[in-house]
Amino acid sequence: MQADVAIIGAGPAGLAAAAELARRGAGRIVVLEREAEPGGIPRHCGHSPYGMREFRRIMGGAAYAARLAAAANRAGAEIRCRTTVTAIRPGPELELSSPDGIARLSAGAVLLATGTRESSRVQRMIGGQKPGGILTTGALQGLVHLNHQIPFRRPVILGSELVSFSALLTCRTGGIRPVMMVEPGPHLRSRRLAALLPGLLGVKLRLNTGIAAIHGDGQVTGVTLERDGRGWHLDADGVLLTGEFRSEATLLAAAGIARDAGTTGPVIDAFGRIGMDGYFAAGNLLRPVETAGACWAEGRRAARAIAAHLSGRLPDAEQGVPLTVESNAIRYALPQMLMPEGPGRHDRIQIRFAHPSYGVLELVQDEAVLVSRHVSARPDQRIMLPLPERMGSDPVRLRFRART
Amino acid sequence: MAKAAGYDVAVIGAGVVGCAIARRFAIDGASVVILERGHDVLDGASKANSAILHTGFDAPPGSLELDCIRAGHAEYLEIRERLNLPLDRCGALVLAWTEEQTAALPALMDQARRNGIADIDPLTAGELRRLEPGLAASVQGGFRVADESLIDPWSAAHAYLYQAIAHGADLRCRAEVAGGRRLADHWQLDTTAGPCAAGLVVNAAGLWGDHVARLLTGESFFEIRPRKGQFIVYDKPAAALTRHILLPVPGKRTKGVVVCRTIYGNLLVGPTAEEQESRDEAGLVPETLETLRRTGRKILPGLAECEITAAYAGLRPASEEKSYRIRADLSEGLITVGGIRSTGLSAALGIATHVARLAGRQAARPVHWLRMPVLDQFGARDWRAPGNDGIVCHCELVTRREIEAALSAPAPAHSLAGLKRRTRVTMGRCQGFYCTAELARITKGRLSQPMSRPADRRGGNGDAG
């Protein structure tokens, strides 16, 4: 099988790219999606809000997903569901598995838009037993919104990111009444959550509190909570692990492609290119986790870069200038390789802080400050710094000087 | 296939040992029932191990354990192709990291040779690092045991069980033996699934072996001392860091921490050895997992870059003595198979033959073979084949057809845990983030421990959720 562009993942980023490429007449555009339906994560998020940026209205996840897929179809892209990409190879060439077995596909360019997932219990180093009833938000939303089923009635919720709020709403839909919400850190991780707290459906919230161990044999019977080294027991019949997203970068890992420890995603240049010829990446795969709208915009941007690549109009990767992060306060900065101007370039650097921070961000090259900006940033906030107008070929360093 | 007066043999416990014993007796023509207290089989000691098919190179010379490991290993090699069971004959490297350990190597090699293991190659640090470039530079020396191999611990045990069933054995799950009486020529067992009569009872109750012995005879000649082993599992890219099983020079008390690949393509670091009271609770302790992580990195520095996908813990049915605790009391119609501590997976088939011999039976009938599904990473996995009906578990690439097969196997999966062991669903890096809903749909009404239940209908507004 052959395509001009193959897109892996039919979430907001992949579908936006497919529609844009098809509209630009980039040839045969094939979207490969392992689920039975296109749409990505929003497909099983029953709740709002989606769609403000893309369609200028607030929609539920399922409707939003359907609308994105329809747009890609209308523009002429092909969406192949129940098709898993099992390997990416130089060429570009993909190995696929579908109900018909394995097949190969070669393409002029490939866009990886495989999204993110939440961290599992082990990645959070939670001790204890392994009974049934330990789920992530993604799994719970699938059960509640797609199956109208619930795995527990009185779970403990771990985390306070935006997605934790979404988890609370899903609980409400399923008639699940969480016993408590706990956040290991000293602050709520999402300001939106804070604003809504008073109305949080009577769920108690404890900061500085983590889950040390899970108990139960067949089903969860309780957890040991821990605060300042002191532990106590809480009865619960489930544990809901929310957030702590990481990139779905399996294909990259197997192909030995460089990843960034801060983002967990691939190292990209400003055109979204990764370390294998003809391959691009966009959406939450790049870094957990931005809104669907932001991923959609990234998909469209990647489409412009891919179209330029196919007609030989992208600057050579050799012209790249590495961006290095010189502060522990900064969790990550993206793209990792800056490029001169061209179609579909990331024109701004995306930055996330590890902790609430106040001070000055600077882009520095050879001791010359190229860009400087005062910031007051929380971890749940994306900071955007414009690319310098002009830069030499030496590495550009991102510095942060804290002020008190 | 119960006879009017009951079964010839009742095997208590469907761990790997009980399954192998049931297989042996069933093939020999006996009518067999397997009584298991769990929702599904392999839910005791056999649910978690390092999955190494040992050679017995470090077993006590002259012991029954050594005989059973050698015989079990040989029989596995003999039958595995007909059952479609995998074998990765990767070999093991026993590694010395200190002067003291280096000094212990000659005696260990000597013991291995005395135990009848032929291919023992001493290796210098340089040779070791040429064989395994990922090894830390501080390795001092070691030797290679070519026949130490990796297998699929669950497919093997399931195969033994399915083969027993193909020979007429009955499996009863949720049938906990709660007591029993020896009558004139048979046992009358009380189980939570009703009474059961059998001429011969084989107690293969693993972690509860002494308890079951006391239920049946009022006493036990051994005491189970559960010993926990915790493991961490690295995601597949880590498996490129070593081909061999990396063993330490054993300490006074334990075999020590092993680093090895799994047949599924991951990499394990573990187990620990921790004495405890509880026979059910194999709890994970974050600090211990952290220690394992550090230990792993000292052996294979490349692990620092690798992602952990899972952790698990198992309980060894150790007793107050090191040896296997196998005893036949034929006048009482009872064979006790206890204390199969840390080599039961390798020895199971050998133990089964030993037990059948104790009972005075031998093979008489042609054997029915059956083919197990392929779960090893490099085997002909179903996702590669036409008609697989699509992938459900994306991390482990488990197809709908494989799940359906496990739900309608000779001993079908009754719990999610049982389904995991038969197919590997949800055992990968996402631990169910992507496939939980789909799995719940497929298994609905088919597990005795369901994954989910209908949502409550809330009164009032349909909400934003």
Ligand SMILES: Cc1cc2nc3c(=O)[nH]c(=O)nc-3n(C[C@H](O)[C@H](O)[C@H](O)COP(=O)(O)OP(=O)(O)OC[C@H]3O[C@@H](n4cnc5c(N)ncnc54)[C@H](O)[C@@H]3O)c2cc1C
């Ligand atoms: C629980 C939850 C609630 C959220 N709520 C909101 C909200 O209210 N508003 C909002 O704006 N955002 C929300 N988000 C974020 C939003 O859903 C994501 O930002 C968006 O879906 C990311 O789009 P994407 O295209 O990058 O990835 P995804 O939507 O994750 O899509 C990736 C797709 O790739 C497919 N895929 C992966 N690997 C392969 C492969 N090897 N072969 C084939 N296909 C593959 C996957 O099946 C998936 O369909 C939420 C996220 C979560 C998890």
Ligand SMILES: Cc1cc2nc3c(=O)[nH]c(=O)nc-3n(C[C@H](O)[C@H](O)[C@H](O)COP(=O)(O)OP(=O)(O)OC[C@H]3O[C@@H](n4cnc5c(N)ncnc54)[C@H](O)[C@@H]3O)c2cc1C
């Ligand atoms: C950490 C660890 C690592 C190991 N690594 C290896 C290895 O690499 N290679 C190797 O060869 N071996 C290894 N082993 C050892 C091996 O796993 C064990 O020897 C083996 O699983 C013991 O099996 P079993 O059938 O005797 O016991 P079990 O698996 O415990 O089976 C006993 C069964 O009896 C049932 N039962 C108990 N009481 C009753 C009752 N009253 N009525 C009915 N049923 C009952 C239980 O539910 C259970 O299913 C390891 C073990 C551990 C814990």
